[in-house]
Amino acid sequence: MALLEIADVHVRFGGVIAVNGASFDVEERSVIGLMGPNGAGKTTLFNVITGLQTPTQGAVHFDGKDITRMHPRQRALAGIGRTFQRLEVFGSLTVADNIRVAAEMRGIDNPGRVRDELLDRVGLRAFADVTADSVPTGIARLTELARALACDPRLLLLDEPSSGLSESETDDFAVLVRSLAEDDGRSVLIVEHDVELVLGLCKTVHVLDFGTIIASGTPDVIRKDKRVQDAYLGADESAAEAAGEILEDAV
Amino acid sequence: MSSLVSFTIIGIVLGATYAIAASGLVLTYATSNVFNFAHGAVLMVMTFLYWELYVHQGWPLWLVLPFILLFVAPAFGLAMERLVMRRLTTADVTTSLGVTVGLLVALIGLAEQIWKPAGRTVDAFFAGSKVSFGLVNVTAQQFITLGIALALALGLYLLLNRTRIGTAMRAVVDNRELLALHGARPNLLSGLAWALGSSLAALAGILLAPQQNFNYTDMTFLVVSAYAAAMLGRLKSLPLTFVGAIALGLLVEYGTWIYRSLPPSVISGSQGLVYGINNSLATLFLLAVMLLLPQEKLRVGRVTGTKLPRIPSWRATLLWSAALLVGAYLLTGSMGEGNNSRFGQTMLLPLIMLSLVLLIGYGGDVSLCQLSFVGVGALVAARGFDIPFTGIGFHPQISVLSLITAFLLTAVVGALVALPALRLRGLYIGLGTLAIAGAMDHAVFETKLVGFGAQGSTIQVSRPGWLASERSFAMAVVIAFVATAWVVLSIRRSKYGRILLATRDSQAACATLGFSTTMTRVAVFAVSAGLSGVAGVLFAGMRVTPGTVDFYFFQNLPLLLFAIVFGVTSVTGVLTGGFVYGCITSGFIISSHAAVTNIAYIVVFVGVRLLVNNPNGLVGLLFEQGRRLSFRQHRPTLPSEAGPADDVEVYLAHAGARSMEAPVGSA
Numbered sequence: 001m002a003l004l005e006i007a008d009v010h011v012r013f014g015g016v017i018a019v020n021g022a023s024f025d026v027e028e029r030s031v032i033g034l035m036g037p038n039g040a041g042k043t044t045l046f047n048v049i050t051g052l053q054t055p056t057q058g059a060v061h062f063d064g065k066d067i068t069r070m071h072p073r074q075r076a077l078a079g080i081g082r083t084f085q086r087l088e089v090f091g092s093l094t095v096a097d098n099i100r101v102a103a104e105m106r107g108i109d110n111p112g113r114v115r116d117e118l119l120d121r122v123g124l125r126a127f128a129d130v131t132a133d134s135v136p137t138g139i140a141r142l143t144e145l146a147r148a149l150a151c152d153p154r155l156l157l158l159d160e161p162s163s164g165l166s167e168s169e170t171d172d173f174a175v176l177v178r179s180l181a182e183d184d185g186r187s188v189l190i191v192e193h194d195v196e197l198v199l200g201l202c203k204t205v206h207v208l209d210f211g212t213i214i215a216s217g218t219p220d221v222i223r224k225d226k227r228v229q230d231a232y233l234g235a236d237e238s239a240a241e242a243a244g245e246i247l248e249d250a251v
Numbered sequence: 252m253s254s255l256v257s258f259t260i261i262g263i264v265l266g267a268t269y270a271i272a273a274s275g276l277v278l279t280y281a282t283s284n285v286f287n288f289a290h291g292a293v294l295m296v297m298t299f300l301y302w303e304l305y306v307h308q309g310w311p312l313w314l315v316l317p318f319i320l321l322f323v324a325p326a327f328g329l330a331m332e333r334l335v336m337r338r339l340t341t342a343d344v345t346t347s348l349g350v351t352v353g354l355l356v357a358l359i360g361l362a363e364q365i366w367k368p369a370g371r372t373v374d375a376f377f378a379g380s381k382v383s384f385g386l387v388n389v390t391a392q393q394f395i396t397l398g399i400a401l402a403l404a405l406g407l408y409l410l411l412n413r414t415r416i417g418t419a420m421r422a423v424v425d426n427r428e429l430l431a432l433h434g435a436r437p438n439l440l441s442g443l444a445w446a447l448g449s450s451l452a453a454l455a456g457i458l459l460a461p462q463q464n465f466n467y468t469d470m471t472f473l474v475v476s477a478y479a480a481a482m483l484g485r486l487k488s489l490p491l492t493f494v495g496a497i498a499l500g501l502l503v504e505y506g507t508w509i510y511r512s513l514p515p516s517v518i519s520g521s522q523g524l525v526y527g528i529n530n531s532l533a534t535l536f537l538l539a540v541m542l543l544l545p546q547e548k549l550r551v552g553r554v555t556g557t558k559l560p561r562i563p564s565w566r567a568t569l570l571w572s573a574a575l576l577v578g579a580y581l582l583t584g585s586m587g588e589g590n591n592s593r594f595g596q597t598m599l600l601p602l603i604m605l606s607l608v609l610l611i612g613y614g615g616d617v618s619l620c621q622l623s624f625v626g627v628g629a630l631v632a633a634r635g636f637d638i639p640f641t642g643i644g645f646h647p648q649i650s651v652l653s654l655i656t657a658f659l660l661t662a663v664v665g666a667l668v669a670l671p672a673l674r675l676r677g678l679y680i681g682l683g684t685l686a687i688a689g690a691m692d693h694a695v696f697e698t699k700l701v702g703f704g705a706q707g708s709t710i711q712v713s714r715p716g717w718l719a720s721e722r723s724f725a726m727a728v729v730i731a732f733v734a735t736a737w738v739v740l741s742i743r744r745s746k747y748g749r750i751l752l753a754t755r756d757s758q759a760a761c762a763t764l765g766f767s768t769t770m771t772r773v774a775v776f777a778v779s780a781g782l783s784g785v786a787g788v789l790f791a792g793m794r795v796t797p798g799t800v801d802f803y804f805f806q807n808l809p810l811l812l813f814a815i816v817f818g819v820t821s822v823t824g825v826l827t828g829g830f831v832y833g834c835i836t837s838g839f840i841i842s843s844h845a846a847v848t849n850i851a852y853i854v855v856f857v858g859v860r861l862l863v864n865n866p867n868g869l870v871g872l873l874f875e876q877g878r879r880l881s882f883r884q885h886r887p888t889l890p891s892e893a894g895p896a897d898d899v900e901v902y903l904a905h906a907g908a909r910s911m912e913a914p915v916g917s918a
Contacts, residue, residue: 050763076765088760090753092559101749105766111746144760151764 001064003028003187004049004155009058011044011211018044019055020211026155031181031188033202035195035222037231040208042191043085046157049189050082051075062155081153083144085160085191091133095124095143098132102150114150122146123172137164142173149180156180158190162197170194174201195232199223207231257387258508259501264393266480266500267400268455270493273477273484274407275451280486282423282444283332285339286678288351291474292358293331293449297324298456298463298470299366302373312376319457320450328449332442338863340427340441345617346863348681349815352619353856356808359467360852363845371465378461396458403451404493411489420444468805475689476503478682479537485544499536506532523698523705531690538690541683542670559612559752560821560867560874562743572733579729583722593839595725595793600836601829602732602789604814605822606782608739611811612820613748614775615755617681619807620668620688624780626696626802627664628657628787633703633710633797636660649714649792657784665780669773688804696799709798712791728789735782736822742778751775809852816858818868827870 002025011019019041026032034042047053049060051072059068067075090098099118103111119125122142127135132143141161148156158177162170174197180186192198198205199219207215207222209231215222222228276290287293297319305315335354339347377391411417419435420443427437455477456470463470476499483495510518510529518525528535563571579598583591603625610616632653637644645652668687696702703710718724742748754761754768761768791797813832818824834841835851862868867875 052759052763072759072762073765073767076763080763082763084760088757090756090760092752092756093749097749098753101746101753102764104746105750105753105761105764147760147764 002026003063004189005061006045006049007059007061009045009048009055009060011041011048011053012056017211019048019208021058022208022211022213023058024206024213024216026187026189028154028187029181029185030204031177031190031202033198033205034189034191034208035193035198035205035228036208039210040231041211042208043159044211045208046082046159046189046191049075049157050080076151076153079152079154080157081148081151081155082157083141083148083159083161087137087140087144089132089140089143089147092131094129094131095119095135095139095146096128098143099124099146099150102147106151108150108152111150118146118149122149122176123169138162138166138169139164141165153186155187155189158188158192160191160193162192162194170197173197177201255508258504260387260389260393262501262504263497264396264500265504266497267396268458269476269480269500270400270496271403271451271458272455272474273480273492273496274403274489275448275455276474276477276481277484277486277489277492278407278444278451279336279448280481282420282441283336283340285336285347285351286486286682287336287448288348288681289331289354289358290448290452290477291471292355292362293324293327294452294456294474295467295470296358296362297327297449297453298460299362299465301453301457301460302371302465303366306371306373316457319453324450324453325446328445328447329442331449332445335860336445337438337441342863344678344681345611345615346866348617348678349812349859350856350863352681352808353812353859355471356812356852357856359471360849362467364849373460373463375461392458392461399454399458400493404489407489416440416443468803472689472805475537475686476533478686479533479540482537482540482544482679482682495540499533502536503532521698522700523702524694524700527693527695527698531693534686534689537686538683541679541686544679560818560824560871561878562740563822568737568740572736575733576729579726583725588721590839591721591725592793593837595721595728596837597830597833597839598725598728598732599786599790599793600810600813600833601826602728602735602786603783603810604819604825604829605732605735605739606779606786607811607814607819608822608825609742609751609782610775610779611814612824613743613751613755614772614779616772616775617684617811618668618776618779619681619685619811620691620804621779621783622802622807622810623688623691623695623804624661624665624783625787625790626691626797627661628784629791629794629797629802630696630702630787631657631660631784632788632791633712634701647710647712649712649718649788654785654788657788658781661784661787662777662781665783666773666777668780669776685804685807688807692799692802692804696802703797703799706799709796709800711796712794714792714795718792724793728793731785731789732826735785736826738782739822809855812855812859816855816862816868818870820867821870821874823874824868824870828868 004026006025007023009019009022010017022041022045024032034045036042044053048055051067051070051074055068059066061067062075062078062080065078067078070078090101093101096115096119100111100115103114108114119128122145124139124142124146127139127143132140135143141164145156145158145161161177162173165173177188177190178201181188190198190202199222202219204217205215205219205222206213207225207228209227214227214231215225217225272290272294276287279285279287279290300323301315301319304310304318305312310318331354335350339350342350375390375392376395381388381390382394383389409417411421419430420440422430422435423437423440423444430437430440452474459473477496480495480499481492483498484491506529510525513525579594583594586594603621606621606624607618610618610621632649633647635645635647636653636656645656668684697704697706697708699705714724718727742751750766750771754771758768790801794801809832813828814825815828817828817831819828832851833839835848841847858869865871
């Protein structure tokens with residue numbers, strides 16, 4: 001049984017269909033990628049999983065339980081953590097306090113130690129005492145990641161975690177995510193624009209376009225999929241070829 | 252029976268005027284996303300102007316009406332939009348609440364300054380002429396009012412739904428830039444909406460004028476009823492607003508009808524309670540509507556975080572506390588009893604405002620009924636307290652017992668007040684708490700049963716012997732301020748302080764971390780109210796004769812404004828803000844002449860308008876200035892592994908600037 005099961009989820013906003021029958025599983029200890037062009041419905045799907053959006057149709061199961069109508073808070077308590085594409089850091093607290101307060105909110109023992117460990121692990125030590133609304137975007141994203149980790153989630157949803165990170169920071173980030181799955185035994189679901197990062201990091205990747213999953217499989221399968229290349233760069237032949245090259249390069 | 256019919260007609264007519272005022276409110280909100288708290292003040296000023304021109308200067312009616320409705324009021328609306336409201340369309344709710352409340356207070360100050368208190372009346376249109384329908388008579392004024400309301404409903408419907416301008420007006424609120432790209436002129440459109448809104452306020456005021464006693468605040472808050480009506484339409488729907496207005500008009504008049512048909516023994520037996528409830532029907536309606544509003548959804552992607560002033564170190568806190576105590580001791584030693592009394596009363600205001608630091612500064616909620624909590628505390632000291640049917644209780648006194656009781660009692664009241672706050676935020680809490688303050692005036696403070704007695708009554712409070720002198724009691728107030736400040740700062744430093752700020756910054760993030768913000772917000776409301784209650788006991792003792800006037804709901808507005816302008820996010824901010832406001836109300840240092848108050852009202856509005864993007868207020872600005880200076884002196888040492896250390900420094904220096912614009916991404 002998979003940790004997270006998404007079955008035939010639909011989300012409609014009035015006449016707009018944001019998610020149109022998405023289904024996939026997230027196994028324990030796996031890193032799963034969710035790709036797709038802007039407006040494909042990735043963040044909406046994240047909101048469905050974390051409870052900020054109720055699906056029009058379909059069901060979400062976590063750890064064998066139906067959580068489709070559960071409040072975001074209860075899902076978090078059940079072990080789902082997330083970061084936000086549009087940042088939701090606690091801007092008036094320092095980076096360190098962002099992490100600590102999360103542990104405090106959950107009544108975790110020794111929040112000070114949790115904070116110190118995570119500052120080092122996520123690589124935020126240098127920014128520990130800077131207020132979160134004055135750090136650069138990439139650092140704020142890592143702060144959200146560390147904050148989510150403070151609650152020790154079994155499933156972690158990362159919404160475009162690498163945007164705002166430099167190349168070397170992105171590499172560190174990939175190492176961290178791998179360790180979250182392999183060492184901690186967490187599952188990670190990533191929405192990402194950085195094709196290279198997703199294909200390099202994830203065991204399975206799903207590609208969304210106009211709310212529908214158009215391709216699923218290992219990075220190799222995705223790389224060769226014609227529809228993915230089309231979806232990413234439109235039907236333009238030359239552009240699609242270029243995309244193919246980029247995807248090929250991203251080994 | 253005939254009386255019921257005539258009350259129905261009066262109710263519908265009253266509802267029609269509410270509808271006119273409320274539709275102006277909806278129109279401006281729908282086009283600019285700014286809820287104009289000052290709508291009623293515009294109504295009040297325009298009605299005074301109507302009296303001035305029509306009655307005092309003797310202009311003919313055919314000239315006065317177009318002059319006000321088609322010229323002065325629209326021009327005023329345009330000016331408001333241009334100078335004040337346009338900058339608020341993207342501001343957070345607390346800011347726009349503060350600024351429009353500031354405008355309200357300033358307009359009251361202005362009106363009182365121009366038109367000194369005096370008896371004023373205006374005749375109805377075609378006074379004396381009426382049409383008889385068997386049992387009841389309908390006056391010409393009533394016919395005109397109904398006709399105008401109907402024409403207005405139709406006209407607004409056609410304007411908004413059937414014309415290009417109307418469609419564009421509805422679009423302004425969603426995206427000004429996009430609309431501009433499509434060739435419309437958003438500034439012109441919202442200007443038009445504000446001009447129209449202001450005219451509608453004037454129209455409602457003029458129609459209501461014959462029944463008015465020309466009291467500044469009463470007339471301003473006639474619009475509380477319009478708020479309630481507009482709220483039923485969620486500030487968006489005009490048809491629902493009209494329905495709400497008529498329903499409310501009927502409710503108020505039927506209330507009066509029932510009240511008049513009650514046997515006198517019931518009314519006197521309730522010791523003012525029935526009278527009070529009857530007088531606060533409109534506010535109770537508003538509260539009911541707000542309780543029925545659907546729960547606000549968690550929102551993501553909103554700009555979060557306000558840079559707060561740094562927490563002072565314990566050492567600095569200790570030093571400043573000592574300095575304040577010694578300073579107050581020396582000052583009170585050098586002054587006579589009269590000045591010591593005024594000084595003590597002045598210091599009550601910073602004490603009261605400390606509770607706002609917790610609630611607004613840290614918690615990001617708003618309360619416009621803080622002074623009512625103070626009143627509850629004062630009542631505990633002035634009337635004593637007992638739990639009905641148990642025999643447990645105590646006599647009027649100022650003691651540790653009454654302080655603790657006041658804290659607990661007001662904390663409970665505060666938690667109850669927070670009930671609507673559990674579901675709502677910002678604007679609605681502002682309105683809701685103001686409505687509660689208004690209702691408490693009538694249903695608590697002005698009753699004999701639990702309050703001070705009829706409007707204007709006071710209760711004599713006796714101080715314990717060792718606090719009998721003005722000097723000793725003033726010192727007690729200062730000590731209470733210091734102690735409360737320590738409580739507030741301790742909370743800020745503790746995990747509860749961090750949780751409070753986190754709750755304020757992002758409720759969505761809190762929820763996805765598995766934390767319920769609801770309990771936090773109830774708790775902060777309760778503790779903040781409790782602190783106000785404690786301040787209330789000291790208020791009663793310092794004032795000696797506390798009464799209904801001290802806790803009049805309107806006083807909540809300047810209280811909030813002075814706190815915001817000087818800085819509601821820091822203890823220093825409320826100390827200065829409270830001290831200045833205290834001087835104005837008690838006549839310490841500054842004379843307590845009415846003109847001073849009026850001018851202060853206008854000045855505080857200018858302050859709040861200038862500080863639109865500075866939630867930390869004047870004192871916050873000074874702090875920032877000071878930090879910048881000290882930065883130059885000692886360059887901070889930064890961790891070496893910080894990567895590019897220069898970057899970190901730049902971020903620290905540009906503390907105010909936000910560097911987290913959301914990238915353009917997928918939906």
